[in-house]
Amino acid sequence: MSVNGDVHTFLEDTGEYTIRWYEPRDRAAFIDLYQLAFASRGEEWFTWKYEQNPYAERVPIIVAEKDGEIGAVRPFIPLSLRVADTAVPVIQLADLVVHPDHRRQGLMTTLSRWLKTTCWDDYASTFTYATQAARDGVLKMQNERWTDHDLGTFVKYERLNNVAAFVGNDHSLSVRLGATLATPAYRLKHRLGDRLVSTDPRIRVVRHESVPVSLLASLYETGVPETAHVLRDEAFYNWRFAEPGREFVTYVAMRDALPVAAIVVGTDHITGSPSTAQLVEVLPLTGGDALDPVFSALLSHITRDYAAVDHLCATGGALSKAVFSAHGFTATDSFPLSKLVAPAYLLVCPLGGSADSSAVTEGLTRESGWNTTYCDRLLG
Missing domain, CATH: 3.40.630.30 (Gcn5-related N-acetyltransferase (GNAT))
Known part of the structure; x- marks a missing residue:
């Protein structure tokens, strides 16, 4: 410098x-x-x-x-x-x-x-x-x-569990009423959708109550994007996931006893704001059709474990639109989320x-x- x-x-x-x-x-x-x-x-x-x-x-x-x-x-x-x-x-x-x-x-x-x-x-x-x-x-x-x-x-993707959490007193009465009525409908839709998702029996999902840094660094190297991106290595991950005030849980997909993909979920607790579970890291970054069943298995566990939060959010890239859709995630640049989430x-x-x-x-x-x-x- x-x-x-x-x-x-x-x-x-x-x-x-x-x-x-x-x-x-x-x-x-x-x-x-x-x-x-x-x-x-x-x-x-x-x-x-x-x-x-x-x-x-x-x-x-x-x-x-x-x-x-x-x-x-x-x-x-x-x-x-x-x-x-x-x-x-x-x-x-x-x-x-x-x-x-x-x-x-x-x-x-x-x-x-x-x-x-x-x-x-x-x-x-x-x-x-x-x-x-x-x-x-x-x-x-x-x-x-x-x-x-x-x-x-x-572009972000959201799975809304509690629509009313995003509506405050500054919104009109009709908007507040609509959000209140929409919440149980969203929850029912998610429950039905989750039951319809089929999972590959060869894939086993392991939940870690921390971040296995060496494993993440290895998974990153299995699918390095050609496009510009922040380089992942153990030094980066050790620092990134030491962030105080935020809890990180890692879901690892195993196939034939080998780790093939992982998602790190981060949560924090901010008073007065909707509760959030963020898919902070999804590996391999390149994704691909062959990994859709693997990521689907991971999301099945994550959406179940975080059903009580107001919303789950993720970004595109590794996860395909088909996987997002199957698990109840909607792009924030589409209606009605475009009215709630600023770009x-x-x-x-x-x-x-x-x-x-x-x-x-x-x-x-x-x-x-x-x-x-x-x-x-x-x-x-």
């Missing part, structure tokens, strides 16, 4: 901000600011996400300071991306926060520009999952040196670290050319 120009200042009509790298004295201010914008997170979470990242040389956070007060933070997550048979360092943008008292000062643009300039030579690209508003803001920040590419939406856009910006490889640059910017899962999405 570049250390040139560690401190940079710019002048606005409202005063002068210092843009610099995070320092240990900023920890409490960062956590307070994060909790103001997002959710309650503590010291253990901060240590895991930013200090223990195996790809970071320093805590990967940029701050904007004015008169001794932190007005904004621009964290990022260094990762290793596999693209065009090459492993390259990239950064995932995450957790941007501007304090309400410091908004409308151009800090989002300035922090992003400073980051891309400072990290230009050291990383192949940035990438992020953005809301519609954030997407529009990022795409306005193009300049002659770097350009962001919108690679489309991050997320994958934005990628090549940096100077990819300039010496046209194959890498092409792989980074190819539309629908990324293999994206919750394993990296939930880091953001």
Whole structure:
């Protein structure tokens, strides 16, 4: 990571901000600011996400300071991306926060520009999952040196067990009533559908109350996608699944006494939000028709074990649409889920670290050319 120009200042009509790298004295201010914008997170979470990242040389956070007060933070997550048979360092943008008292000062643009300039030579690209508003803001920040590419939406699949959990008092009475009536209908539909799913008797599913890191790393190597994706190895998995405050359970499919596929399910407990079970990792990443019966056996166990949660969510890629449909999952870009779930856009910006490889640059910017899962999405 570049250390040139560690401190940079710019002048606005409202005063002068210092843009610099995070320092240990900023920890409490960062956590307070994060909790103001997002959710309650503590010291253990901060240590895991930013200090223990195996790809970071320093805590990967940029701050904007004015008169001794932190007005904004621009964290990022260094990762290793596999693209065009090459492993390259990239950064995932995450957790941007501007304090309400410091908004409308151009800090989002300035922090992003400073980051891309400072990290230009050291990383192949940035990438992020953005809301519609954030997407529009990022795409306005193009300049002659770097350009962001919108690679489309991050399509999710949902199995709703409790529709009413997604409807609040801000919805109309008719919507609330409809959700209440829909919930038992959804549960009945799932029960009937689950009974109709046939399973291969040769497949045995084993549930692990933890994450068998070495096994996951081996399964990853059995089906490595040609498209760009976060590289999986034991170092990545050891760090990724050490996330505090989240519980992980692993389901492994065995055929002829050999592991052939696995799904890691993650849950957390956020008061006031629908309870969620996320299919965080699905291996092998490449999937394929031959694995449909194997993944179906895994989903049969998972949907049964998590029948009490409000919803289960997953991403495409390894799991086919046919398998999703058989187990009651619906794409969030289809009605009626499109009315409940806002889309997320994958934005990628090549940096100077990819300039010496046209194959890498092409792989980074190819539309629908990324293999994206919750394993990296939930880091953001």
